[in-house]
Amino acid sequence: xxxxxxxxxxxxxxxxVSNLNFYYGDKQAIKNVNLVLPKNKITxxxxxxxxxxxxxxxxxxxxxxxxxxxxxxxxxVLDGQVNILSRRIDPIEVRMRVGMVFQRPNxxxxxxxxxxxxxxxxxxxxxxxxxxxxxEEALKASALWDEVNDRLKDMAFTLSxxxxxxxxxxxxxxxxxxxxxxxxxxxxxxxxxxxxxxxLMDGLKKQVTILIVTHSMQxxxxxxxxxxxxxxxEMLECDRTEVIFKQAAQLRTRDYVSGQFG
Amino acid sequence: xxxxxxSEAIAAPPRKQVIRRLKERFIESLLFLCxxxxxxxxxxxxxxxxxxxxxxxxxxxxxxxxxxxEWAPLFEPAKYGIxxxxxxxxxxxxxxxxxxxxxxxxxxxxxxxxxxxxxxVWVKPILEILAGVPTVVYGYFALLFVxxxxxxxxxxxxxxxxxxxxxxxxxxxxxxxxxxxxDAMRSVPDELREGSYAAGATKLQTAWNVVFPAAFSxxxxxxxxxxxxxxxxxxxxxxxxxxxxxxxxxxxDSAATMTAYIVQVSLGDLxxxxxxxxxxxAVGFLLVSMTLIFNTIGHWLKxxxxxxx
Ligand SMILES: Nc1ncnc2c1ncn2[C@@H]1O[C@H](COP(=O)(O)OP(=O)(O)O)[C@@H](O)[C@H]1O
Ligand SMILES: [Mg+2]
Numbered sequence: 001x002x003x004x005x006x007x008x009x010x011x012x013x014x015x016x017v018s019n020l021n022f023y024y025g026d027k028q029a030i031k032n033v034n035l036v037l038p039k040n041k042i043t044x045x046x047x048x049x050x051x052x053x054x055x056x057x058x059x060x061x062x063x064x065x066x067x068x069x070x071x072x073x074x075x076x077v078l079d080g081q082v083n084i085l086s087r088r089i090d091p092i093e094v095r096m097r098v099g100m101v102f103q104r105p106n107x108x109x110x111x112x113x114x115x116x117x118x119x120x121x122x123x124x125x126x127x128x129x130x131x132x133x134x135x136e137e138a139l140k141a142s143a144l145w146d147e148v149n150d151r152l153k154d155m156a157f158t159l160s161x162x163x164x165x166x167x168x169x170x171x172x173x174x175x176x177x178x179x180x181x182x183x184x185x186x187x188x189x190x191x192x193x194x195x196x197x198x199x200l201m202d203g204l205k206k207q208v209t210i211l212i213v214t215h216s217m218q219x220x221x222x223x224x225x226x227x228x229x230x231x232x233x234e235m236l237e238c239d240r241t242e243v244i245f246k247q248a249a250q251l252r253t254r255d256y257v258s259g260q261f262g
Numbered sequence: 263x264x265x266x267x268x269s270e271a272i273a274a275p276p277r278k279q280v281i282r283r284l285k286e287r288f289i290e291s292l293l294f295l296c297x298x299x300x301x302x303x304x305x306x307x308x309x310x311x312x313x314x315x316x317x318x319x320x321x322x323x324x325x326x327x328x329x330x331x332e333w334a335p336l337f338e339p340a341k342y343g344i345x346x347x348x349x350x351x352x353x354x355x356x357x358x359x360x361x362x363x364x365x366x367x368x369x370x371x372x373x374x375x376x377x378x379x380x381x382x383v384w385v386k387p388i389l390e391i392l393a394g395v396p397t398v399v400y401g402y403f404a405l406l407f408v409x410x411x412x413x414x415x416x417x418x419x420x421x422x423x424x425x426x427x428x429x430x431x432x433x434x435x436x437x438x439x440x441x442x443x444x445d446a447m448r449s450v451p452d453e454l455r456e457g458s459y460a461a462g463a464t465k466l467q468t469a470w471n472v473v474f475p476a477a478f479s480x481x482x483x484x485x486x487x488x489x490x491x492x493x494x495x496x497x498x499x500x501x502x503x504x505x506x507x508x509x510x511x512x513x514x515d516s517a518a519t520m521t522a523y524i525v526q527v528s529l530g531d532l533x534x535x536x537x538x539x540x541x542x543x544a545v546g547f548l549l550v551s552m553t554l555i556f557n558t559i560g561h562w563l564k565x566x567x568x569x570x571x
Contacts, residue, residue, distance in 0.1 A: 100460035109476045109478075118458070122458075
């Protein structure tokens with residue numbers, strides 16, 4: 001079943017997932033998943049609706065710990081050192097290193113500046129000029145600085161949907177995460193806002209490793225270096241994006257990327 | 263089927279149609295009347311309070327009423343300055359809010375963000391009991407239990423004092439603030455909480471920095487409605503705070519509130535249209551206006567800031 005092509009391992013791995021199972025109560029949503037996320041690359045996670053993409057993504061920052069009855073099995077190893085699923089690891093420590101951008105923009109009811117500064121503030125950062133620098137840097141990296149630098153004190157919800165999502169990206173970037181998780185970040189946006197976000201994504205690779213869930217084949221093809229195809233909670237195939245789109249090993253993958261089923 | 267019945271309806275004899283339309287009209291007006299009666303009663307109360315108190319302002323100038331520092335309408339020489347009563351009302355209300363806002367908000371945050379389902383099932387009915395205790399019981403509780411307790415701490419405390427009344431009034435308001443605030447906090451979407459957790463925040467940081475501000479419109483309107491409850495509260499202050507009108511912001515003093523004055527005078531048998539009789543309408547008018555203003559601010563806040571998330 002598992003097809004970790006030798007080419008995948010060429011870039012040094014940032015994260016290695018091995019034999020991951022995940023359960024919502026009694027219901028198993030992730031089945032024995034193995035996956036490598038190469039460092040400073042974009043890996044796209046695709047698959048039909050309900051196959052477990054969001055569920056898998058949320059394992060990487062222990063988001064499932066927030067709700068009772070959820071259970072992980074297996075390992076997700078960061079930098080070949082720590083298994084972030086280990087009980088001894090504090091999920092907050094994990095989230096300090098792994099950022100997340102959600103399906104719908106979810107800015108806090110605060111100013112634009114405070115939204116981006118949030119992660120630094122909760123880490124206890126007090127140095128004002130350091131925070132200001134970080135906020136500016138993150139807003140520049142998320143291609144929002146030019147639009148908002150004269151209104152940083154305005155409330156975040158005065159921004160358009162696309163701007164809000166870029167703000168959420170800035171919020172995730174401000175704390176220098178090593179890995180950022182994107183869950184269909186453009187599914188609630190119009191084509192122009194989508195384009196803006198896709199354009200900035202490529203630039204982020206220099207700083208972070210990216211895992212992005214997307215339901216758009218074009219987006220996966222355009223953006224990602226590697227593509228992983230999930231089906232019914234299993235990882236059917238993971239390879240370089242052009243391989244998945246041109247000569248996938250599995251019939252199901254070929255059908256899916258060519259739009260035969262969804 | 264649908265089409266044929268529709269054309270039947272169109273072709274129905276005019277008499278039937280008229281009756282049907284009249285019936286609709288009738289029910290509609292009935293519903294409107296029910297809704298309107300609340301408004302009408304409110305307006306009627308204001309009008310009666312207003313007209314009955316006009317008599318007072320024939321003898322007393324409006325200026326004297328609002329700026330006079332002594333209130334003794336039933337004695338000779340009569341004094342008609344409302345300020346002492348307003349002062350008693352504001353002081354007891356301030357003490358009450360000083361208790362109710364922090365405790366109510368904390369309970370709301372706890373119930374909405376920290377408590378397990380099990381704990382919530384226990385705590386909520388207890389709060390409801392607290393909310394259902396008749397205020398006369400609170401009043402005697404303040405007078406016969408809280409005041410003696412406070413006198414252990416402050417031996418000079420008089421038997422009637424604003425401190426005990428205010429504290430107990432605060433406890434009375436806690437359930438209102440906690441339940442309204444909790445509703446507001448629980449309606450904050452989980453996406454916001456998750457956004458905060460994903461940024462590395464703890465539960466406490468999330469509750470305080472994200473949930474609380476996101477729910478602030480509802481929370482603040484619960485505070486305002488709490489204020490108007492405190493301002494209008496009668497029993498507790500009549501029983502425990504005393505009936506002596508004087509300008510004092512000292513919680514250790516006894517003092518009469520606007521409500522306590524109205525009770526005191528209404529219970530006596532004053533002749534209709536006497537000046538004492540007119541004063542309670544004037545005080546009542548001011549009281550209702552104050553609570554009305556607070557309520558309006560509360561509802562306005564709630565609506566105005568609704569779409570913050
Ligand atoms: N909180 C939950 N509790 C129970 N089952 C869930 C929960 N969230 C998702 N699921 C189930 O897990 C499976 C995977 O869901 P999800 O990860 O959201 O899929 P995808 O993101 O690929 O559309 C689905 O069958 C879904 O019904
Ligand atoms: Mg999903």
